[in-house]
Amino acid sequence: MKESGDIGRVSRRSWLKTLFCGLGAVLVVNRVPARAASVESDLGSKESGPLTVRVSRPFDAETPVREFTSFLTPNHRFFVRSHFGPPAPDLIAEANWKLRIGGLVERSLELTAGDLKRFEPVTITAVVQCSGNGRAFYSPKVPGVQWERGAVGNAQWTGVRLRDLLVRAGMKEQARHVQFQGADRPVVASVPLFTRSIPLAKAIHPDTILAYEMNGRPLPLLHGAPLRVITPGWMADSCIKWLTDITVQAEEAKGYYMETAYRVPTTPVEPGGAAGGPSIPVEEMIVKSLIATPQEGESVKAGPVAVQGVAWSGEAAIAKVEVSMDEGKTWEPARLTGDAYPYAWRRWQYIWPAKAAGTYAILCRATDARGQMQPAASSWNPGGFLWNGWDRVTVTVTA
Numbered sequence: 001m002k003e004s005g006d007i008g009r010v011s012r013r014s015w016l017k018t019l020f021c022g023l024g025a026v027l028v029v030n031r032v033p034a035r036a037a038s039v040e041s042d043l044g045s046k047e048s049g050p051l052t053v054r055v056s057r058p059f060d061a062e063t064p065v066r067e068f069t070s071f072l073t074p075n076h077r078f079f080v081r082s083h084f085g086p087p088a089p090d091l092i093a094e095a096n097w098k099l100r101i102g103g104l105v106e107r108s109l110e111l112t113a114g115d116l117k118r119f120e121p122v123t124i125t126a127v128v129q130c131s132g133n134g135r136a137f138y139s140p141k142v143p144g145v146q147w148e149r150g151a152v153g154n155a156q157w158t159g160v161r162l163r164d165l166l167v168r169a170g171m172k173e174q175a176r177h178v179q180f181q182g183a184d185r186p187v188v189a190s191v192p193l194f195t196r197s198i199p200l201a202k203a204i205h206p207d208t209i210l211a212y213e214m215n216g217r218p219l220p221l222l223h224g225a226p227l228r229v230i231t232p233g234w235m236a237d238s239c240i241k242w243l244t245d246i247t248v249q250a251e252e253a254k255g256y257y258m259e260t261a262y263r264v265p266t267t268p269v270e271p272g273g274a275a276g277g278p279s280i281p282v283e284e285m286i287v288k289s290l291i292a293t294p295q296e297g298e299s300v301k302a303g304p305v306a307v308q309g310v311a312w313s314g315e316a317a318i319a320k321v322e323v324s325m326d327e328g329k330t331w332e333p334a335r336l337t338g339d340a341y342p343y344a345w346r347r348w349q350y351i352w353p354a355k356a357a358g359t360y361a362i363l364c365r366a367t368d369a370r371g372q373m374q375p376a377a378s379s380w381n382p383g384g385f386l387w388n389g390w391d392r393v394t395v396t397v398t399a
């Protein structure tokens with residue numbers, strides 16, 4: 001109760017700022033569960049605040065798509081997702097935190113944050129997207145966080161190559177998978193830990209990094225401070241936050257989050273069907289684009305309207321983005337703007353000559369360099385993963 005009083009003295013704006021920028025704030029969230037409801041009311045459940053809250057505890061919130069006119073998504077506007085919320089602060093405090101590397105290695109390592117800084121720093125711009133982004137668009141509905149369009153962002157990540165650490169530890173011949181464990185823990189001990197692994201080939205790829213900075217600033221607590229995995233081109237469920245343990249193994253990680261969750265069927269499942277058939281883990285992202293502006297429901301004046309958005313596709317480049325004003329019967333090419341970087345999203349723009357007053361649906365779809373194109377709707381799967389159907393906004397043109 002004392003804590004609640006303390007919060008009351010801070011202005012709402014500065015309290016929110018702390019929540020998204022630093023450690024102090026998440027202490028607040030951890031210590032004062034009662035504030036969770038207010039997080040929601042402060043941020044608004046509509047796209048009015050910095051983030052759109054989907055679940056308040058643990059805090060799961062998406063970025064309003066209007067942010068996606070900018071190349072980099074600012075840290076305090078970057079979507080937040082975790083299964084149990086951030087770890088107890090003492091576990092990741094600088095004085096206590098260590099990264100342990102073990103398993104099938106010649107030398108087990110224990111590295112402090114300072115030790116990590118002695119490895120060559122690398123910076124990579126990469127899209128991080130929740131594999132459940134767009135789950136809300138599946139029909140029939142799939143249980144889980146009802147993400148719409150904004151469980152994705154593009155940021156500049158700085159850290160060390162995972163490969164450099166693995167080389168330092170020396171891998172044994174049987175090494176095939178690299179398992180990650182973060183410091184976060186479920187509230188109820190019977191709930192499995194969020195333990196995940198990636199295949200060795202992705203782990204030793206020079207672009208797979210352990211990041212301690214996001215957009216040139218220390219990694220915020222909500223995004224995994226002090227260290228998180230970044231697997232460029234792959235879905236965010238491989239991007240383990242609050243990393244403490246790396247285990248080199250012969251086998252994929254065991255447990256719920258590898259064996260049951262984050263899997264997609266290898267043969268089509270009829271809509272509404274059950275999980276349990278043959279499946280593979282969610283890994284690479286697939287081709288996708290979003291319309292950032294105009295926004296859903298916006299009124300625009302007749303005349304040229306700049307339709308802008310972003311497009312990305314895992315490890316492949318974006319080849320083209322197209323816009324349709326007739327429900328997908330015909331498509332016009334959009335112009336790709338800005339530079340193309342591997343793993344980052346590409347911005348695009350289409351000037352729509354809006355003539356007559358009325359209501360219009362604007363659709364977009366992207367195609368990648370491999371020739372993969374966004375479908376009208378993704379095929380239904382029991383986890384509601386990998387949605388990449390055409391994006392769509394409805395706008396009203398006024399005379």
Ligand SMILES: Nc1nc2c(c(=O)[nH]1)N[C@H]1C(S)=C(S)[C@@H](COP(=O)(O)O)O[C@H]1N2
Pocket residue numbers: 078079080081082083084128129130131181182183184194222223224236237238239240241242243
């Ligand atoms: N330790 C840990 N890491 C985690 C998770 C988690 O629950 N615990 N959730 C994952 C999922 S499902 C997503 S979508 C991303 C979200 O990263 P962000 O909050 O920085 O956007 O973190 C991933 N890393």
Ligand SMILES: [Mo]
Pocket residue numbers: 081129130131132236237
């Ligand atoms: Mo996710």
